[in-house]
Amino acid sequence: MEFDALLLSRLQFAFTIAFHILFPAFTIGLAAFLAVLEGLWLWTKRDAFKVLYLFWVKIFALSFGMGVVSGVVLSYQFGTNWSEFIRLTGGVIGPLLAYEVLTAFFLEASFLGVMLFGWKKVGPRLHFLATVLVAVGTTISAFWILSANSWMQTPQGFEIMADGRFQATDYWQVIFNPSFPSRLTHMLLAAFLTTGLVVGAASAYRVLKERAGPPVAGWTESRISLVMALGLIAVLAPLQLLAGHWSGEVAHEYQPSKLAAIEGYWESRADQPLVLFGIPDREAQTNHLEVALPGVGNWIQNVPRDEVIQGLDAVPREDQPPPFIPFFGFRVMVGLGLLMILLGGVGAVLLWRRRLFESRWFLRFCVAMGPAGFIAVLAGWMVTEVGRQPWVVYGVLRTRDALSPVTAGEVATSLIAYMIVYAIVFSAGAIFILRLMAEGPVAALAEPAPPQDRAPGSPLARAPENTTPGEGG
Amino acid sequence: MMLDLQLIWAGLIAVAVLLYVTLDGFDLGVGILFPFARSKEERDVMMNTIAPVWDGNETWLVLGGGGLLAAFPLAYSVLMPALYLPVLLMLAGLILRGVAFEFRFRARNRGRKFWTQMFAGGSILTAVAQGLILGGFIQGVTVENQRFAGGTFDWLTPYTLLVAAGVVAGYALLGGAWLMMKTTDNLHGDARRWTLAAAAAVGALLAAVSVATLFVHPRIAERWGFGAGGSLTVDWSVLTPLLLIPALGLAGLALVAVMARRGSHRWPFAGALAVFLSGYMGLAASFMPTIVPYDIDFRQAAAPDNALGLMLVGTSVILPLILAYTGWVYWVFRGKISEETGYHH
Numbered sequence: 055m056e057f058d059a060l061l062l063s064r065l066q067f068a069f070t071i072a073f074h075i076l077f078p079a080f081t082i083g084l085a086a087f088l089a090v091l092e093g094l095w096l097w098t099k100r101d102a103f104k105v106l107y108l109f110w111v112k113i114f115a116l117s118f119g120m121g122v123v124s125g126v127v128l129s130y131q132f133g134t135n136w137s138e139f140i141r142l143t144g145g146v147i148g149p150l151l152a153y154e155v156l157t158a159f160f161l162e163a164s165f166l167g168v169m170l171f172g173w174k175k176v177g178p179r180l181h182f183l184a185t186v187l188v189a190v191g192t193t194i195s196a197f198w199i200l201s202a203n204s205w206m207q208t209p210q211g212f213e214i215m216a217d218g219r220f221q222a223t224d225y226w227q228v229i230f231n232p233s234f235p236s237r238l239t240h241m242l243l244a245a246f247l248t249t250g251l252v253v254g255a256a257s258a259y260r261v262l263k264e265r266a267g268p269p270v271a272g273w274t275e276s277r278i279s280l281v282m283a284l285g286l287i288a289v290l291a292p293l294q295l296l297a298g299h300w301s302g303e304v305a306h307e308y309q310p311s312k313l314a315a316i317e318g319y320w321e322s323r324a325d326q327p328l329v330l331f332g333i334p335d336r337e338a339q340t341n342h343l344e345v346a347l348p349g350v351g352n353w354i355q356n357v358p359r360d361e362v363i364q365g366l367d368a369v370p371r372e373d374q375p376p377p378f379i380p381f382f383g384f385r386v387m388v389g390l391g392l393l394m395i396l397l398g399g400v401g402a403v404l405l406w407r408r409r410l411f412e413s414r415w416f417l418r419f420c421v422a423m424g425p426a427g428f429i430a431v432l433a434g435w436m437v438t439e440v441g442r443q444p445w446v447v448y449g450v451l452r453t454r455d456a457l458s459p460v461t462a463g464e465v466a467t468s469l470i471a472y473m474i475v476y477a478i479v480f481s482a483g484a485i486f487i488l489r490l491m492a493e494g495p496v497a498a499l500a501e502p503a504p505p506q507d508r509a510p511g512s513p514l515a516r517a518p519e520n521t522t523p524g525e526g527g
Numbered sequence: 528m529m530l531d532l533q534l535i536w537a538g539l540i541a542v543a544v545l546l547y548v549t550l551d552g553f554d555l556g557v558g559i560l561f562p563f564a565r566s567k568e569e570r571d572v573m574m575n576t577i578a579p580v581w582d583g584n585e586t587w588l589v590l591g592g593g594g595l596l597a598a599f600p601l602a603y604s605v606l607m608p609a610l611y612l613p614v615l616l617m618l619a620g621l622i623l624r625g626v627a628f629e630f631r632f633r634a635r636n637r638g639r640k641f642w643t644q645m646f647a648g649g650s651i652l653t654a655v656a657q658g659l660i661l662g663g664f665i666q667g668v669t670v671e672n673q674r675f676a677g678g679t680f681d682w683l684t685p686y687t688l689l690v691a692a693g694v695v696a697g698y699a700l701l702g703g704a705w706l707m708m709k710t711t712d713n714l715h716g717d718a719r720r721w722t723l724a725a726a727a728a729v730g731a732l733l734a735a736v737s738v739a740t741l742f743v744h745p746r747i748a749e750r751w752g753f754g755a756g757g758s759l760t761v762d763w764s765v766l767t768p769l770l771l772i773p774a775l776g777l778a779g780l781a782l783v784a785v786m787a788r789r790g791s792h793r794w795p796f797a798g799a800l801a802v803f804l805s806g807y808m809g810l811a812a813s814f815m816p817t818i819v820p821y822d823i824d825f826r827q828a829a830a831p832d833n834a835l836g837l838m839l840v841g842t843s844v845i846l847p848l849i850l851a852y853t854g855w856v857y858w859v860f861r862g863k864i865s866e867e868t869g870y871h872h
Contacts, residue, residue: 123625133607144600145830152597160849163586167579221831458608486633
């Protein structure tokens with residue numbers, strides 16, 4: 055394998071986007087969670103919700119900041135490393151990306167300032183509105199980016215002009231391309247589950263810690279957020295199984311070679327088996343050490359048993375996706391998804407029997423599942439992006455034809471630079487977040503109440519109010 | 528009525544970039560001035576003046592990049608590889624300073640010192656990189672067959688380094704004038720000194736850059752009425768109306784200097800804005816209608832009309848909204864911030 059500009063650019067894109075996706079995956083759900091908490095606080099006036107809000111908003115601020123800076127990198131990387139992709143398809147997906155900036159980024163960035171620093175400057179209702187708008191912004195952002203990415207998976211509504219550039223013939227078809235509804239649903243559910251798992255793990259950790267001793271400040275809050283998180287997981291984890299299946303059906307119809315790579319099918323045939331394990335080998339065009347259940351593959355895909363499901367042999371070898379990552383990534387994702395269903399189900403039963411807060415093994419299970427959402431999201435994105443190869447726009451534009459005129463030296467430099475910067479930034483961020491989580495909601499109480507009604511936890515918390523005469527404030 | 532979509536989009540992106548440069552300019556400038564602050568408390572206050580708005584400011588950069596991608600994909604796909612390393616430097620700088628806002632307030636002792644340095648260093652790096660990008664843009668980009676065809680270090684010349692110095696000084700001027708508006712007492716006094724020093728530096732560097740630019744490419748000199756055909760003649764009918772642009776810059780600098788001495792808190796910022804507007808108009812006068820100097824004009828680089836039309840429909844509704852709520856956010860956080868009372872970690 056030669057480390058040329060193409061491979062290095064692919065590695066760099068994978069590296070930077072893998073780091074970036076962790077933050078939207080977390081903040082989409084967390085923003086909604088914060089909106090719910092603030093809404094509940096306004097509605098019930100129970101202080102517990104306010105404490106939880108003030109605690110989780112600190113973690114949100116840290117995560118959101120890291121999401122913003124890692125996202126700016128991506129909006130320029132299309133040009134620095136994949137300029138041919140933009141030169142050719144910019145007229146089709148450019149508007150989708152522009153709409154993401156216009157409808158989502160400004161909304162998030164502007165109202166984030168109010169959310170973090172405007173606690174009493176604007177009054178509780180406007181502040182709640184700011185929180186809701188930030189949450190709405192994160193979801194709109196997912197809408198556009200999933201639309202653009204889905205168009206790359208299942209392109210339609212375009213034509214190729216004489217000079218090779220793409221032009222949209224119907225933007226409705228571009229935006230609402232065949233794989234978009236299922237993939238957006240799948241991603242939003244994944245984001246909510248990721249947040250639920252993190253909130254659940256952090257809360258369970260505090261409940262475990264405080265289980266033995268007498269009640270301390272913040273102990274009810276951890277229990278409330280644990281129940282909220284488990285409730286969410288119990289409902290959404292099974293739904294996610296259905297959404298994932300829906301995505302698979304779309305892939306079966308529109309991206310058969312991706313599905314074949316995921317399932318480990320080399321041979322096109324009716325009555326496919328269900329391959330549980332194997333080591334796909336591209337050279338030999340077969341799986342080694344395969345463990346398969348015969349006769350159920352078609353049933354899992356919701357395809358009649360006598361219908362042929364395409365294998366990788368249906369496309370020339372140079373058009374086959376590399377099977378290793380889709381095959382294993384998919385199994386990691388599904389395995390974690392099943393564990394999430396188990397977590398939600400058992401949690402619901404324990405709650406029903408009022409044994410949730412005493413069950414040490416289950417609380418530990420919650421803690422252990424904390425990162426499961428992130429891992430599943432990364433695995434899932436690797437499945438879908440590697441499964442699309444060798445195409446950047448499926449069946450139309452090859453990844454190698456999308457590359458910028460850059461040298462391997464340039465890309466190696468930038469890749470190393472990103473690795474160093476990200477290592478510093480994201481390990482520091484992780485430490486700050488884990489430190490806050492270890493402290494628990496009591497961290498929100500620990501900081502003295504701000505004398506001038508600014509949001510605690512913010513840099514302005516202890517700064518004095520506007521004191522300029524004649525300026526209201 | 529047929530709208531000239533290409534022209535509208537060229538104008539919109541020009542406005543987005545100008546808004547970015549002035550808005551993020553002042554908060555990058557605060558970072559550039561960070562090393563000159565006397566104490567941790569002063570730095571806390573300086574950061575607090577921009578904490579609620581920096582993220583929105585930076586979004587204009589994303590719009591500039593995203594808008595260029597969407598409306599002029601050819602320009603985007605030529606410029607980004609041409610400026611590969613300076614763009615990398617800019618992004619690295621933006622990452623380090625962006626996270627420093629939250630991290631500095633979460634860190635303890637050594638960590639806080641580190642993120643203070645990263646905030647200052649990242650801001651300076653970002654400004655330098657943007658200067659190199661601007662300089663590389665003015666110098667011109669080698670294009671063959673609609674693709675960048677130059678070398679890795681084309682953007683690194685004495686001229687681009689001069690421009691980079693000018694951008695750093697310019698942002699420091701904006702940052703200093705912003706701090707004059709937002710702070711009181713000692714910090715305000717410091718900000719005034721910084722502003723005056725930066726204004727002097729900007730005056731010198733802007734003059735140097737302007738003169739140097741005339742020599743960078745004969746086409747620019749011709750635009751300004753100098754030496755058509757290599758002679759040392761001046762075509763006054765071309766130059767005279769254009770002289771209003773440097774006059775605006777000089778007026779801005781004078782406004783900064785005079786009003787800062789007279790103790791005004793707000794006029795210096797207005798003066799700094801005038802300086803930036805002048806520089807920007809100077810560039811526009813030199814380059815219109817080129818979007819990739821000197822080979823590609825904006826019409827060649829434009830996306831198909833249906834893409835531009837689709838975006839314009841949404842933009843005409845959303846952009847006023849964005850401007851409205853951005854204005855509202857600035858209104859919410861208006862007025863002075865001061866450093867007194869317990870602000871301990």
